[in-house]
Every structure is written in C-alpha cells, then in structure tokens.
Amino acid sequence: EEDGDGDAPAVFLCGKCRRPVGDSLSWAGSDEQLNQIMLKVHDNIVIGNEPYVSSTRKEPGLVVNLACRGCGSTLGIMYTSTPKELDFKRSYFCFGVENIEYVLGSADQQVAVVDSKDMPVTLELQEIVEQQMIKIKALAVTIGHRLMEIELDLQTKSES
Amino acid sequence: MSHRKPSFLLTDSYDCDSTQSSVHTVDYERCCVLHCAKCSTVIADSLSACGEAKSIKSIICLKVTQDVKVRGKFEVCLEGPLAFCTYRVLECGICHRSMGVILHSTPTHWSSLRNLFLLRKEVLNCYMLSKCTVVKATKVSFETRPIRKNIIELQQDLQAQLKQVEMLKEVLEEKSSLRVDQRRVRPNASASTSRSTALLTSGSK
Ligand SMILES: [Zn+2]
Ligand SMILES: [Zn+2]
Numbered sequence: 205e206e207d208g209d210g211d212a213p214a215v216f217l218c219g220k221c222r223r224p225v226g227d228s229l230s231w232a233g234s235d236e237q238l239n240q241i242m243l244k245v246h247d248n249i250v251i252g253n254e255p256y257v258s259s260t261r262k263e264p265g266l267v268v269n270l271a272c273r274g275c276g277s278t279l280g281i282m283y284t285s286t287p288k289e290l291d292f293k294r295s296y297f298c299f300g301v302e303n304i305e306y307v308l309g310s311a312d313q314q315v316a317v318v319d320s321k322d323m324p325v326t327l328e329l330q331e332i333v334e335q336q337m338i339k340i341k342a343l344a345v346t347i348g349h350r351l352m353e354i355e356l357d358l359q360t361k362s363e364s
Numbered sequence: 365m366s367h368r369k370p371s372f373l374l375t376d377s378y379d380c381d382s383t384q385s386s387v388h389t390v391d392y393e394r395c396c397v398l399h400c401a402k403c404s405t406v407i408a409d410s411l412s413a414c415g416e417a418k419s420i421k422s423i424i425c426l427k428v429t430q431d432v433k434v435r436g437k438f439e440v441c442l443e444g445p446l447a448f449c450t451y452r453v454l455e456c457g458i459c460h461r462s463m464g465v466i467l468h469s470t471p472t473h474w475s476s477l478r479n480l481f482l483l484r485k486e487v488l489n490c491y492m493l494s495k496c497t498v499v500k501a502t503k504v505s506f507e508t509r510p511i512r513k514n515i516i517e518l519q520q521d522l523q524a525q526l527k528q529v530e531m532l533k534e535v536l537e538e539k540s541s542l543r544v545d546q547r548r549v550r551p552n553a554s555a556s557t558s559r560s561t562a563l564l565t566s567g568s569k
Contacts, residue, residue, distance in 0.1 A: 224404075226496055313427060324414040327410065344518065355528070358532065
C-alpha cells in the first residue's frame, strides 16, 4: 500500500456501509498491541450513551461504543474515564485497523494510457504551478523595487 | 479548454525542483474523496480531478477506482450539451447507479475531454479530509485555476522590467560617454544631461 506516495493520507470507511468515518489527518495516536488507532471524534460517528467497564487491560476504564451514523454498526470505542496509563486514549475514537481504508491517490483505473502530450493537468498540479507563479511574481516585484532605486540613484547623481 | 498540459509541464520536472529547498507537498487538508451518493462506494479522489465540465455538471477525472464500471455499449447523443458525441456510460460497480460518461468521439469543442471520466456531481458525495465532513459534490467547486491568465500577466510584468533595464542601461551609457565628452569640451554637456533626466522621468511610470 505504500507504493508511490508514502505519506498520502488514508480515509477510514465503515466496514458495513462504506461511509467515511475519519481519516489519518485527524490521527491522535495508536496502540499497536491492540491493532488500534486513535482518531478525533466528529459528526460521522454516534457516541453511545451507556458507559461500561472495559476489560481489555489490567486496569480497566470506562468506555462507550461508537457507531456509524449511516448504518448504526459499531465502529469502535471511546474511553470516557481512564487510568493514568490509558490517558492517551481518553476522548479519542479508538478504531480497529482491520476496517477498510482508502488511501488518497490510489484510484488507478484509467481509460487508455493517455500519452503525455494529452495528459490533462490535475487541479493539484495547477495549484503547484500557481504557487510557484506567486513566488516568481514576488521576485518580479523585488526586482522592480531595485530598478526603481537604481533609477532614483542615477537621477539624484545626475542632478548634483 | 485550458486544462491541457502546457508544454513546459510535459516532463515530470515539477517534482524534481533542484534549486529550491521547498518540496512541493500536496495540501492534503484541502483534498476530498468522491463517494457514490447512494451506496458510499469510493469512486475517485480530488488528486485526479482536472476541473469541471459545467454544462454537464460533471467533474473531470483522470483516474477512478476499480469500483467504477464502464458499460460496454456505445451510445449516441443527438441533443443537449453532448449532442453528436458518442460515449460509454459509467456506473457504480456496487449499486449500478449511472455515474457519468466517457466521451469516445466528439465535435471540436469537446475533444479535450475525450477518454476522461466525466462524473456527474449530483450523484456524488464529497468526504472532506481533515474537516471529516460529508457534503454533496454539487456544493464543492472543481474549477480550473486561471493559469494561462497568470502566465500572461507575469510575462507582461517581466517585459515592462526589461524595458526599464534597457532604459537604465541607455542612461548609464550616455553618462559614461558624457564623462568622456566633459573631459574634452565642457560647454556642450548641459544639453545631453537634460535629455537623460527626461528619459529617467518617462521611464519611472
Ligand atoms: Zn456504516
Ligand atoms: Zn453506488
């Protein structure tokens, strides 16, 4: 999965209805032992209102279930009360990594191999070109100022 | 259409910028993933979007996921914005809803859109990364950037500066020849000095 753009973010999808439930840009940590990642909780997730005691660790904490807003299936848990060692999980969305994810840029179906001359410019590339152009424009402004200074300099020298 | 790759972009030079330390990183915070509005299947993402075809309310995409199926049959359109085009219909591989078209043969004004995925905005949802919200694709703009206009403006700026540089060079040359003159005949100097100041003031605008 890491070919091409290694740092491209992943969007996590509900295993049942495929609705997006979060992405790695709102990453808040991970627990490798439990195959779990922590994300910030947002609107796509329904937070359960019945806390129960979690028994996954020696020192239990209080958790609530988190469900998919689309289909209601359970996606993970959220600690509402933690012992010290689990503080890093408190109020985050603990999500199992076995769920489906979509890595940005991994869509690979193309009509035919479009030759490079006919390759359309993606909005992303347009953005990059635009950013570079802003830098060049700023340079042009600086050069303009310098020229103005030289001009004034010459003018005062010729007057004196 | 302005979304064809200009010749200076034909190589992959944009990602091997040797002089600048700033590597062009994609601003993922502003990216989105396109989902089928009916069944939520991932259809494409904004990294492969090239713009918008407004008359058919569609997003122009270079690539889509394998979940998009291209129907085998060629169809012909005789009226509407796609009149006299032949195309194949795209459908969601999971719920079979029609997602848009791929143009196969077209009149001139559509030829730049051949062989690209034209996805109808009204059947798509957008998952906005970092905001973690799902919105209707019709609410999101995929318009192309006015790159051509910006390049022309920049070119004009640089041409004006070149003029200024040439003018300054002229003034300097005149001054140095003036110095030579001054050494020989003193009284004639005033005439060409006034000429060079006139040049300076006309050039500063
Ligand atoms: Zn779901
Ligand atoms: Zn679908």
